[in-house]
Amino acid sequence: xxxxxxxxxxxxxxxxxxxxxxxxxxxxxxxxxxxxxxxxxxxxxxxxxxxxxxxxxxxxxxxxxxxxxxxxxxxxxxxxxxxxxxxxxxxxxxxxxxxxxxxxxxxxxxxxxxxxxxxxxxxxxxxxxxxxxxxxxxxxxxxxxxxxxxxxxxxxxxxxxxxxxxxxxxxxxxxxxxxxxxxxxxxxxxxxxxxxxxxxxxxxxxxxxxxxxxxxxxxxxxxxxxxxxxxxxxxxxxxxxxxxxxxxxxxxxxxxxxxxxxxxxxxxxxxxxxxxxxxxxxxxxxxxxxxxxxxxxxxxxxxxxxxxxxxxxxxxxxxxxxxxxxxxxxxxxxxxxxxxxxxxxxxxxxxxxxxxxxxxxxxxxxxxxxxxxxxxxxxxxxxxxxxxxxxxxxxxxxxxxxxxxxxxxxxxxxxxxxxxxxxxxxxxxxxxxxxxxxxxxxxxxxxxxxxxxxxxxxxxxxxxxxxxxxxxxxxxxxxxxxxxxxxxxxxxxxxxxxxxxxxxxxxxxxxxxxxxxxxxxxxxxxxxxxxxxxxxxxxxxxxxxxxxxxxxxxxxxxxxxxxxxxxxxxxxxxxxxxxxxxxxxxxxxxxxxxxxxxxxxxxxxxxxxxxxxxxxxxxxxxxxxxxxxxxxxxxxxxxxxxxxxxx
Amino acid sequence: xxxxxxxxxxxxxxxxxxxxxxxxxxxxxxxxxxxxxxxxxxxxxxxxxxxxxxxxxxxxxxxxxxxxxxxxxxxxxxxxxxxxxxxxxxxxxxxxxxxxxxxxxxxxxxxxxxxxxxxxxxxxxxxxxxxxxxxxxxxxxxxxxxxxxxxxxxxxxxxxxxxxxxxxxxxxxxxxxxxxxxxxxxxxxxxxxxxxxxxxxxxxxxxxxxxxxxxxxxxxxxxxxxx
Numbered sequence: 001x002x003x004x005x006x007x008x009x010x011x012x013x014x015x016x017x018x019x020x021x022x023x024x025x026x027x028x029x030x031x032x033x034x035x036x037x038x039x040x041x042x043x044x045x046x047x048x049x050x051x052x053x054x055x056x057x058x059x060x061x062x063x064x065x066x067x068x069x070x071x072x073x074x075x076x077x078x079x080x081x082x083x084x085x086x087x088x089x090x091x092x093x094x095x096x097x098x099x100x101x102x103x104x105x106x107x108x109x110x111x112x113x114x115x116x117x118x119x120x121x122x123x124x125x126x127x128x129x130x131x132x133x134x135x136x137x138x139x140x141x142x143x144x145x146x147x148x149x150x151x152x153x154x155x156x157x158x159x160x161x162x163x164x165x166x167x168x169x170x171x172x173x174x175x176x177x178x179x180x181x182x183x184x185x186x187x188x189x190x191x192x193x194x195x196x197x198x199x200x201x202x203x204x205x206x207x208x209x210x211x212x213x214x215x216x217x218x219x220x221x222x223x224x225x226x227x228x229x230x231x232x233x234x235x236x237x238x239x240x241x242x243x244x245x246x247x248x249x250x251x252x253x254x255x256x257x258x259x260x261x262x263x264x265x266x267x268x269x270x271x272x273x274x275x276x277x278x279x280x281x282x283x284x285x286x287x288x289x290x291x292x293x294x295x296x297x298x299x300x301x302x303x304x305x306x307x308x309x310x311x312x313x314x315x316x317x318x319x320x321x322x323x324x325x326x327x328x329x330x331x332x333x334x335x336x337x338x339x340x341x342x343x344x345x346x347x348x349x350x351x352x353x354x355x356x357x358x359x360x361x362x363x364x365x366x367x368x369x370x371x372x373x374x375x376x377x378x379x380x381x382x383x384x385x386x387x388x389x390x391x392x393x394x395x396x397x398x399x400x401x402x403x404x405x406x407x408x409x410x411x412x413x414x415x416x417x418x419x420x421x422x423x424x425x426x427x428x429x430x431x432x433x434x435x436x437x438x439x440x441x442x443x444x445x446x447x448x449x450x451x452x453x454x455x456x457x458x459x460x461x462x463x464x465x466x467x468x469x470x471x472x473x474x475x476x477x478x479x480x481x482x483x484x485x486x487x488x489x490x491x492x493x494x495x496x497x498x499x500x501x502x503x504x505x506x507x508x509x510x511x512x513x514x515x516x517x518x519x520x521x522x523x524x525x526x527x528x529x530x531x532x533x534x535x536x537x538x539x540x541x542x543x544x545x546x547x548x549x550x551x552x553x554x555x556x557x558x559x560x561x562x563x564x565x566x567x568x569x570x571x572x573x574x575x576x577x578x579x580x581x582x583x584x585x586x587x588x589x590x591x592x593x594x595x596x597x598x599x600x601x602x603x604x605x606x607x608x609x610x611x612x613x614x615x616x617x618x619x620x621x622x623x624x625x626x627x628x629x630x631x632x633x634x635x636x637x638x639x640x641x642x643x644x645x646x647x
Numbered sequence: 648x649x650x651x652x653x654x655x656x657x658x659x660x661x662x663x664x665x666x667x668x669x670x671x672x673x674x675x676x677x678x679x680x681x682x683x684x685x686x687x688x689x690x691x692x693x694x695x696x697x698x699x700x701x702x703x704x705x706x707x708x709x710x711x712x713x714x715x716x717x718x719x720x721x722x723x724x725x726x727x728x729x730x731x732x733x734x735x736x737x738x739x740x741x742x743x744x745x746x747x748x749x750x751x752x753x754x755x756x757x758x759x760x761x762x763x764x765x766x767x768x769x770x771x772x773x774x775x776x777x778x779x780x781x782x783x784x785x786x787x788x789x790x791x792x793x794x795x796x797x798x799x800x801x802x803x804x805x806x807x808x809x810x811x812x813x814x815x816x817x818x819x820x821x822x823x824x825x826x827x828x829x830x831x832x833x834x835x836x837x838x839x840x841x842x843x844x845x846x847x848x849x850x851x852x853x854x855x856x857x858x859x860x861x862x863x864x865x866x867x868x869x870x871x872x873x874x
Contacts, residue, residue: 008721008735008739013777023862024832027862027869072697074712119723122693492820492822
């Protein structure tokens, strides 16, 4: 990205002109431009590969880059060729378009790269030839879907980060929706799953005939009637748990109306209602028939498992999304059943003792035959009936087989999407950490450079030459820009550590207890530098205490802390240069009074404009560089050790 | 049996979309959706010729070539919109929030208020800022500060600009940024610029005050070299 950014550098520098009238201090001089950065006229052509074609060929399409005068911008007079720094393989397709009039889509290239090339050369994607158009569209759609998933996953992936100060309700809801966020939620999740299983098994076992005791062996009873108490207790326990869970969910739901209407809550209600109705309804024979029917609904408890199993949810979602295919399947089946049932009825009408008593009766035969079940309880006996029966079974195979592939492919697509989403979520943390690291690299490069004393144009040149790593021209200009901004606003960029230290100095009372506990730590680093002014040691301890406090803030800050630990001996090396900020910091550290601390802070802005450069802490900060950026050179380590020994 | 046949055939068609007759109208619906998306492809803008631009600006042909190549690489469509501006600035000033200042800059670049900056606008503005006379540069800066383009800078506009600049510094500064630092800065500025103390700064007052200030005059020469 640095290459792309370098393009905009003149723009950023020019826009800095807008700061000039506001600057209260003189702005630093610009870095000298050594060589003209300009034209990297390497080898002319598309990245080195020569393409030769007639001018007329290119003129065929005057509204593209190559066909218009826009290509003059890419003309290199020295070599007499047009140079494009683009992919030569893709360029081949672009040039073929001019030659043949058809734009083909390369099979093995990424569709987005191809799109970018088309955009650069001014070709609209509609120009893709018919032979490749369908595939181009398919791949583009797939890509778009995947990118949309990525964004969704990024946004949804912030789920685990709960905003601080959320109410009990919000936390409860989150625990219900994402059981892996806390152990209590996980326990609850498994407990409910267990009870669902217990309830379903109990319902099933209830109906198994138990071999009764010897006296009653004549009549076999289902287990439910032999041990009514036990089953009743189990049922009660399960229903209590389900009711409790339902009420908790109802309480925690952010939108109760929507929750009440959702499928899962309906299933919950249907699962527990029969029990309560059974309790309320008195046990008389008239109503018990209906009561028994209600018991059937208890089997819906098994649907509660869909909260626990993602596969079930995917299945449900697939069925929902294939609604049109399923509808078609049903419709065509119905049509076929009616047709064949009618035919079979009339074919078998003449036979006596026939099973085909009416057309609806023939429906059963048709369904059994079309799905190739063939129970054999209804068979045609006439020849015509047999002929039509065989046609029925053959067509059944065809009609059912047709929509099934669509449903299956839908299911597999959704299932794989889910797999990918899960995998991505698992890798998300690592990815984010890496991205943050890369970003912090550029952010901290300037701060690092400042501490290396690079902004000093004073006579301490040799150390600079040793320790300041050579930066590219772009980096020089970029740092100059940041320095100009600092001068305009009379504030300096710092990192979080020093910032929190400056803030932390406002309330020194709270920190002292922690500082004593970590006071043993700095000794290891402090031993490097012999001067042990107690004031400085305390300041260092406070800084370390702050760094310890900031450890909890995440992985990026860990690096800061490590760098901070190494950097802390810094202020002690060049005491003469540090005179002014040293005083001001001491002022902050020593002030016990809260009010005094607030008053003391405004003084630094009065101080810093006077000194032209920020203090250069000298040697100690070098070590921090190796921790931050691998690209920062090791040559900086040696000067550090040399310097410290010279103290 | 039917299910077995179904899965067998589905295994064969796993790579391709199912054949036309069943899901054909389903597929057509998807195609129409994509067509709508493709219609929203970028507007492509091509700049005027190299000679014209060379005549209109203070850049040489070579410099224009370099500028354009970079520009075209970053924005193949030939125009920059405000979001891109903000992104660019966010990368140059990662410490703080550069979007507000980028917004004001964009309005200053986009002289025709079309919502997008073409290469000609870009190069014209750069030419003024980097190679223009002191007068031109100051006038451009005045135009930048004058947010509503009414020809006067009042305290609110200046406050917005200064706040935007301070936003770019970010949170972690030394010394710690306080609430009224921008306001103080604006007061100092107005004290210097507003000659007749009427609360607004006109172009003439601005030009006069800047020309009196040596610091500013010297700094204006800083950004001569682009590349």
